[in-house]
Amino acid sequence: DAGVIQSPRHEVTEMGQEVTLRCKPISGHNSLFWYRQTMMRGLELLIYFNNNVPIDDSGMPEDRFSAKMPNASFSTLKIQPSEPRDSAVYFCASSFGPGRAYGYTFGSGTRLTVV
């Protein structure tokens, strides 16, 4: 298995533009998580899905952020409009069930820079 695949690896965009981050979870995993990492705040859970259904989005910073999971093999995190404070590394992770037995598998992340 290729693991959790995120694209793009790096994204540089101008303030006000729409940004879409993509994630392909491990086949067979039914839970998917989006995290954001900054120096100031560390790793923060933004939202998670179970069986393609959003379960908890309380970590989403504001209405500019939205996430979708149209099927079991694909998820997107969209920021519209983007702002410089959104600059961070965004990680996607997947697990089988709640991840109690074998934990979460993380992707390599997308480094977002908003200028």
Added chain:
Amino acid sequence: DAKTTQPNSMESNEEEPVHLPCNHSTISGTDYIHWYRQLPSQGPEYVIHGLTSNVNNRMASLAIAEDRKSSTLILHRATLRDAAVYYCILWNYGGSQGNLIFGKGTKLSVKP
């Protein structure tokens, strides 16, 4: 959520054992102790987890105090590749879905 306390940083020499401590004095009976690590420029990686008994796997060992108020992640022979931030996380499995909440972790440096 119950909290954990870890040293900000630790140093080790290559090929020597490393003991990474974690205090969790407010742990509840249903909290599992999970360890993850994050290598530079990579996403976090699962290392090991346990509830009450000590655990071993190919990556590390987890020693849990009898009162469960502390635990220690043991790397038996540190390599340069083990330089990473190590996170000790309490994960309550209660309810329909537990969440993995990361703290600041311990930054481990390994000297050749």
